Amino acid sequence: MEKINWSSLYQQLDSVTPLPVDCGKLCGSKCCTEWDNGAGVYLLPGEEKIFQGLDWCNTALIPKIEAAFPGEHSYILHCRGKCPRRQRPLLCRTFPLTPYIEAEKDIGLVFDEGGRLICPLVQLGDMRRLDPRFVRRVLSVWKRLSEYKAIKSYIIARSKEIDNCRNDPWKKLLL
Numbered sequence: 001m002e003k004i005n006w007s008s009l010y011q012q013l014d015s016v017t018p019l020p021v022d023c024g025k026l027c028g029s030k031c032c033t034e035w036d037n038g039a040g041v042y043l044l045p046g047e048e049k050i051f052q053g054l055d056w057c058n059t060a061l062i063p064k065i066e067a068a069f070p071g072e073h074s075y076i077l078h079c080r081g082k083c084p085r086r087q088r089p090l091l092c093r094t095f096p097l098t099p100y101i102e103a104e105k106d107i108g109l110v111f112d113e114g115g116r117l118i119c120p121l122v123q124l125g126d127m128r129r130l131d132p133r134f135v136r137r138v139l140s141v142w143k144r145l146s147e148y149k150a151i152k153s154y155i156i157a158r159s160k161e162i163d164n165c166r167n168d169p170w171k172k173l174l175l
């Protein structure tokens, strides 16, 4: 896959956070804790190279059958709940939002339902409460990333999962 300019994407998200105040104080930075056994953050294709040999984290190759990016190796990053802020991976910068593509429409954003059990912002489910600068930059970064075929396929697959989840009667009981 064509090389992604990670530092440029990271830079766009360096100075924005979901709320204008530190939302980690609301929840004790839950999304940085190992809230489930073996939980970690997915890395996008090629992003793993940035994290090799760093002392605050390690990366693990995901078995091919579970790989998120067609035709690419997929890695997960495990950390100890603390990292140098400027080094955090992309999905930590864009959480609690995730990209979503509705049939025939442009890429948009929705809350990452995978974070519902831990994140008060996902539970609130109101994007108007987020810092608009954060929302704009996250969208711009995902638009840029969707130009890469493997990442576009990942977004489409995730969007289908989101649709299935919305139609799941058990899920409806929880919302």
Ligand code: SF4
Pocket (backbone or CB within 6 Å): 018, 023, 024, 025, 026, 027, 028, 029, 030, 031, 032, 095, 096, 118, 119, 120, 121, 122
């Ligand atoms: S879990 Fe949600 S509210 Fe808490 S730090 Fe993460 S994004 Fe912010």
Ligand code: SF4
Pocket (backbone or CB within 6 Å): 031, 032, 033, 041, 079, 080, 081, 082, 083, 088, 089, 092
């Ligand atoms: S890499 Fe950093 S931001 Fe991401 S979960 Fe770990 S401590 Fe939190």
